[in-house]
Amino acid sequence: MPTAYVFTAHGGPEVETFADLPRPVPGPGQVLVAVRAAGVNPVDWKLRAGFRLPGAPEPRFPVVFGGEVAGVVEQVGDDVTGVTAGDAVFGNPITGGYAQYTLLPSELTAAKPAGLSFADAATLPPPPTTALSSSRCRLGRPCSSRGSAGESASPRPRSPVTLDCG
Incomplete structure (x- = not known):
């Protein structure tokens, strides 16, 4: 097992x-x-x-x-x-x-x-998941997450995440 x-x-x-x-x-x-x-x-x-x-x-x-x-x-x-x-x-x-x-x-x-x-x-996964849930993104509508580059668990800074929900 x-x-x-x-x-x-x-x-x-x-x-x-x-x-x-x-x-x-x-x-x-x-x-x-x-x-x-x-x-x-x-x-x-x-x-x-x-x-x-x-x-x-x-x-x-x-x-x-x-x-x-x-x-x-x-x-x-x-x-x-x-x-x-x-x-x-x-x-x-x-x-x-x-x-x-x-x-x-x-x-x-x-x-x-x-x-x-x-x-x-x-x-x-955390930045896009956070952006998706916080923006209540609908299919076909672009969404973005500001500030996800400073995530505390990140070993090094990342650029902001942008999601295309379509």
């Missing part, structure tokens, strides 16, 4: 542990990725401590840490186009990123640029 880093209840660091979990199986519109790098984000400890957005469901424990990953596609689910096994990709996982394997939604999975390391690619 693949190993993942999880929290087993709400609390402090004492609820964190490694766990052997079944390898995820991609459903329709999902991509199974062998994780090569995962981003570190303050939201991880906030979720562990019990923070949830209003209306969000209670988590089902154990919960795998990590909301950003980069890796190599192992398998694709039904109805997935444009992504195939062996592709280097990055995105926001459905099943947590601090694991040997995770699932990504195919519509939010991006190809890793060849000149970018897996570690650097795993830091890319």
